[in-house]
Amino acid sequence: MRLPQIQIRTIDAKIDLHIAKPQQHIEQPKATQHIEQPAAILDINTTRSVLKIDSSQARRDIGMIGPLESSANYAEKGKQEAIKGMARRAREGRQIMENSGKDQGRAVIQNIAQQNHGPHRVQFNVRFVPSIGSVKINFTPGTTDINIQRRDPVIDAKVNKPIHEYTPGKVTGTMIQRPDVDIDVII
Numbered sequence: 001m002r003l004p005q006i007q008i009r010t011i012d013a014k015i016d017l018h019i020a021k022p023q024q025h026i027e028q029p030k031a032t033q034h035i036e037q038p039a040a041i042l043d044i045n046t047t048r049s050v051l052k053i054d055s056s057q058a059r060r061d062i063g064m065i066g067p068l069e070s071s072a073n074y075a076e077k078g079k080q081e082a083i084k085g086m087a088r089r090a091r092e093g094r095q096i097m098e099n100s101g102k103d104q105g106r107a108v109i110q111n112i113a114q115q116n117h118g119p120h121r122v123q124f125n126v127r128f129v130p131s132i133g134s135v136k137i138n139f140t141p142g143t144t145d146i147n148i149q150r151r152d153p154v155i156d157a158k159v160n161k162p163i164h165e166y167t168p169g170k171v172t173g174t175m176i177q178r179p180d181v182d183i184d185v186i187i
Contacts, residue, residue, distance in 0.1 A: 014177035022169035049142035058130035
């Protein structure tokens with residue numbers, strides 16, 4: 001006995017595809033940035049130093065004195081010399097009065113003249129001019145205060161979004177050959 005046979009024939013489908021590739025463009029712009037550094041605040045305060053030099057005693061020692069003090073000194077000296085002169089004249093007058101009656105009239109006056117106009121010895125001594133410690137120095141140092149106030153930088157940064165351009169791809173297909181299935185029964 002013979003069994004029937006089935007014979008199957010297939011024809012594959014053929015498709016022609018047209019593919020347009022997708023296009024993508026990405027660009028990242030640089031960030032916009034503004035940086036500013038304010039200057040620091042610098043404050044400097046100083047007090048002056050003071051130097052005082054008092055040389056008045058040294059000037060007096062070498063004979064350089066002011067007009068007021070000089071006139072006061074000369075007035076005092078004049079007063080003392082006037083008192084000395086009055087005392088001398090009183091003494092001389094007493095000498096003349098006491099000795100003139102003893103027949104010494106001329107001799108008394110000659111003795112008085114010799115006393116007044118004879119050689120006078122002046123004491124001589126070595127002296128250091130100006131005296132030690134006569135110049136007085138007083139110094140007050142000055143001060144300097146420095147204050148620095150730091151200021152932070154001002155940073156303004158803006159991040160720019162990326163530029164993204166995308167064109168999607170496209171696929172189109174055309175059927176070149178249709179599929180087909182043939183079935184035959186063979187007895």
